[in-house]
Amino acid sequence: MLIKSIKHDLLSTYRDFLSVYSALLVIALIGPFIVNSGVEWMIAILFLGIFGFSVATFVITFLTIIRLYNRRLFSAEGYLTLTLPVKTSTTIIAKVVTGFIWSTLTVIVFGISMLIFGLIYYWTNGAFKSVDYLALMDIIEMITDTGAVWTVIQSVFVGLPLTILDSIYSLVLLVFVMTLINTSLIKKYRVPVGIAIYMVISGLLSSILAIFHGAAIVFSTGDPMFITGPFDYLTNFGYSINWVSYMIQFIGMVVYIAGLGYGSWWLLEHKLEIE
Amino acid sequence: MIEIKNVTKTYDGKPALINVNLSLQTGKIIGLLGPNGSGKTTLIKILNGLLRDYKGEVLIDGNPVNEISKSLVSYLPDRNYLPNWTNAEGAIKIFKDLYQDFDEEKMRSLFAKLNLDPKQPLKKMSKGMKEKFQLALVMSRNAKIYILDEPIGGVDPAARELILKTILENYAPESLVLISTHLIADIEQIFDSVVFLKEGQVVLFEDVDTIRQTQGKSIEEYFKEVFRC
Numbered sequence: 001m002l003i004k005s006i007k008h009d010l011l012s013t014y015r016d017f018l019s020v021y022s023a024l025l026v027i028a029l030i031g032p033f034i035v036n037s038g039v040e041w042m043i044a045i046l047f048l049g050i051f052g053f054s055v056a057t058f059v060i061t062f063l064t065i066i067r068l069y070n071r072r073l074f075s076a077e078g079y080l081t082l083t084l085p086v087k088t089s090t091t092i093i094a095k096v097v098t099g100f101i102w103s104t105l106t107v108i109v110f111g112i113s114m115l116i117f118g119l120i121y122y123w124t125n126g127a128f129k130s131v132d133y134l135a136l137m138d139i140i141e142m143i144t145d146t147g148a149v150w151t152v153i154q155s156v157f158v159g160l161p162l163t164i165l166d167s168i169y170s171l172v173l174l175v176f177v178m179t180l181i182n183t184s185l186i187k188k189y190r191v192p193v194g195i196a197i198y199m200v201i202s203g204l205l206s207s208i209l210a211i212f213h214g215a216a217i218v219f220s221t222g223d224p225m226f227i228t229g230p231f232d233y234l235t236n237f238g239y240s241i242n243w244v245s246y247m248i249q250f251i252g253m254v255v256y257i258a259g260l261g262y263g264s265w266w267l268l269e270h271k272l273e274i275e
Numbered sequence: 276m277i278e279i280k281n282v283t284k285t286y287d288g289k290p291a292l293i294n295v296n297l298s299l300q301t302g303k304i305i306g307l308l309g310p311n312g313s314g315k316t317t318l319i320k321i322l323n324g325l326l327r328d329y330k331g332e333v334l335i336d337g338n339p340v341n342e343i344s345k346s347l348v349s350y351l352p353d354r355n356y357l358p359n360w361t362n363a364e365g366a367i368k369i370f371k372d373l374y375q376d377f378d379e380e381k382m383r384s385l386f387a388k389l390n391l392d393p394k395q396p397l398k399k400m401s402k403g404m405k406e407k408f409q410l411a412l413v414m415s416r417n418a419k420i421y422i423l424d425e426p427i428g429g430v431d432p433a434a435r436e437l438i439l440k441t442i443l444e445n446y447a448p449e450s451l452v453l454i455s456t457h458l459i460a461d462i463e464q465i466f467d468s469v470v471f472l473k474e475g476q477v478v479l480f481e482d483v484d485t486i487r488q489t490q491g492k493s494i495e496e497y498f499k500e501v502f503r504c
Contacts, residue, residue, distance in 0.1 A: 079356035085346030
């Protein structure tokens with residue numbers, strides 16, 4: 001039933017995200033030609049647009065996820081969602097997973113769009129034709145010889161679980177707050193109250209975790225005293241993991257997710273008051 | 276089938292339901308009647324799990340309101356609860372996936388009878404068409420209980436007749452049908468029993484034949500007498 005719930009949540013919301021992703025890809029495809037046109041005011045508008053849209057993409061994603069939760073759970077569609085023969089916990093998990101899929105996809109589509117933008121820009125400039133591929137291969141080999149690339153990949157994978165947990169935590173917090181403002185406990189000014197509660201809980205929980213840990217992953221590029229060439233940074237590049245801090249963050253996030261998930265479940269089971 | 280014991284619900288201290296006790300059995304079409312604000316929709320929301328903060332107990336086929344009770348109830352709310360872009364095909368996919376008792380063939384046949392285009396999305400339908408669309412979906416479940424909140428509320432008299440006919444032809448005789456309405460004259464001929472709700476309290480729960488015999492009046496006439504200000 002969980003898979004079916006997620007499937008229908010995705011089917012019900014893909015239209016909202018399709019427009020954002022289409023706009024990103026259109027910018028990626030048209031943007032390079034505008035830059036190459038050399039018309040300064042157009043380039044200025046394009047870069048302002050790209051900057052604005054980059055910020056807007058993530059804001060729109062966040063707002064669309066809020067709208068998704070509100071529409072699917074607490075507006076007219078909630079009359080269907082909340083009367084389905086599905087466990088309350090399944091409903092909550094489906095909403096969080098759907099939100100996670102969309103936010104992850106937004107990051108991926110954004111990255112791909114920027115890559116397309118860069119490739120088209122260099123390709124239309126003929127930049128690839130003038131590249132000295134032998135020299136490029138030498139540089140790549142020197143970089144890979146330093147081991148820095150592998151180190152970066154390793155550190156990304158080490159940091160990935162925390163990033164995923166952080167993203168899930170934000171979504172569960174969102175579900176919790178939106179559930180709370182749709183219960184008999186909050187009768188008036190639900191939107192401003194919801195925003196205030198989100199900020200307070202978010203700040204409070206972050207502060208509690210911050211008391212107990214420092215940085216989980218510490219990057220280092222060696223002692224600047226000994227850096228004499230451009231590759232010295234890469235040769236000395238590394239990272240160390242503060243495992244105590246890492247585990248505190250990991251366990252803290254898991255506890256927060258479980259606590260807020262349980263809170264959402266309890267509110268839906270005992271205090272729900274859909275209008 | 277439905278046991279409602281001492282249910283009281285308040286909104287901001289104002290009582291919407293006061294100590295409601297009802298025992299509704301299968302094999303009957305029961306009218307839940309009352310003027311606007313009498314608590315009909317509140318009671319229906321409680322039965323369907325959309326209101327959870329109340330006092331008292333509700334049991335549906337022996338279960339509290341949960342995923343098991345929801346699997347037994349086919350619920351028609353008083354509003355459009357499907358996404359606007361959905362057409363019949365989309366709705367069939369949703370219902371087929373999520374309700375084990377959904378009968379796709381019945382749905383298709385109901386759509387034809389109700390003159391609805393299966394490819395037309397809800398956003399391009401009139402209010403009456405939307406009501407018929409949802410009714411077709413709800414009646415296509417082979418449920419033990421049908422709860423219909425104002426099924427003829429926003430449609431013209433011709434459509435009302437069609438909707439009532441659809442209900443009568445498609446519910447299983449061994450099931451329980453609970454219909455809330457304030458348009459009594461149009462619908463009273465299909466009721467076996469009626470519940471009168473007045474200011475959140477059950478003032479009458481009786482078979483319609485008994486009312487007609489003892490009062491010598493139609494249900495609508497008796498309703499007007501009971502609810503006269």
